[in-house]
Amino acid sequence: MKRSAFLILAIILPLLGFSQSFDTSHLRVGGGLVYGTDIDNVGIDINGVYQFDEQWEGGIAFTHFFEKNYANWNVLDFDGHYIFYSDNSGLNIYGMAGLSFTSTKIDIPGITYTDPNFGTITTSGVTASDSNVGLNIGAGVNYALTDQLNLAPELKVTIANGSYVRMCVNLQYRF
Numbered sequence: 808m809k810r811s812a813f814l815i816l817a818i819i820l821p822l823l824g825f826s827q828s829f830d831t832s833h834l835r836v837g838g839g840l841v842y843g844t845d846i847d848n849v850g851i852d853i854n855g856v857y858q859f860d861e862q863w864e865g866g867i868a869f870t871h872f873f874e875k876n877y878a879n880w881n882v883l884d885f886d887g888h889y890i891f892y893s894d895n896s897g898l899n900i901y902g903m904a905g906l907s908f909t910s911t912k913i914d915i916p917g918i919t920y921t922d923p924n925f926g927t928i929t930t931s932g933v934t935a936s937d938s939n940v941g942l943n944i945g946a947g948v949n950y951a952l953t954d955q956l957n958l959a960p961e962l963k964v965t966i967a968n969g970s971y972v973r974m975c976v977n978l979q980y981r982f
Contacts, residue, residue: 833857833858833859834855834856834857834858834981834982835855835856835857835858835957835959835979835980835981835982836854836855836856836979836980836982837853837854837855837957837959837977837978837979837980838851838852838853838854838977838978839851839852839854839959839975839976839977839978840852840975840976841870841872841973841974841975841976842973842974842975843872843880843971843972843973844971844972844973844974845969845970845971845972846872846875846880846971847875848872848873848875848880849872849873850870850871850872850873850880851870851871852868852869852870852975852977853868853869853870854866854867854868854869854977854979855867855868856888856959856979861890861893862889862890862891863887863888863889863890864887864888864890864901865885865886865887865888866884866885866886866887866888866903866905867883867884867885867886868882868883868884868886869881869882869883869884870882870883870884870973870975877913877914877915877916878911878912878913879911879912879913879914880909880910880911881909881910882907882908882909882910882965882973883907883908884905884906884907884908884943884963885905885906886903886904886905886906886943886963887903887904887905888901888902888903888947889901889902889903896951897949897950897951898948898949898950898951899948899949900946900947900948900949901946901947901948901949902945902946903943903944903945903946903947903961903963904942904943904944905942905943906940906941906942906943907940907941907942907943907965907967908938908939908940908941909938909939909940909941909965909967909969910936910937910938911936911937911938912934912935912936913933913934913935913936914932914933914934915932915933915934916932917929917930917931917932918930939967939968939969940967941965941966941967941968941970942965942966942967943963943964943965943966944963944964944966945961945962945963945964945973946961946962946963947959947960947961947962947963948960948961951981954981955980955981956978956979956980956981957978957979957980957981958976958977958978958979959976959977959978959979960974960975960976960977961973961974961975961977962974962975963975
């Protein structure tokens with residue numbers, strides 16, 4: 808958990824620096840809920856997006872899936888967005904591609920069982936971890952709710968050893 812909190816701060820703090828050195832109207836920072844299909848679990852997403860021009864954005868996101876069946880999943884994404892539709896009412900639709908770094912940790916505790924015939928039986932716990940680099944492909948929408956708030960649903964496929972789909976709904980603050 809300490810590592811997750813550190814990663815979240817490592818993502819957000821540099822983005823705050825961007826808001827001081829670039830045109831601040833192009834930066835969005837937010838968070839939301841995400842569902843991973845093959846992970847079959849819900850998590851939280853913290854993200855930041857910088858709009859370089861009218862067609863290109865760069866995004867960084869950290870996703871933490873809640874523990875399920877003794878497994879923890881964390882994902883760090885670096886994505887590029889190409890805006891292929893935009894109107895004046897605050898709506899745009901984009902395609903995305905990028906890199907994903909997925910880490911998994913499974914921690915199964917040991918079990919102690921007392922049987923009247925055999926006595927106490929203890930099994931040791933098992934811990935394993937793995938990480939993968941994958942390719943993200945997907946699409947998303949930016950919809951301006953107000954001058955400062957943006958609704959940003961996304962659908963993205965991560966292609967890696969153990970590919971999965973993520974459906975995400977984020978609320979972002981526009982600086």
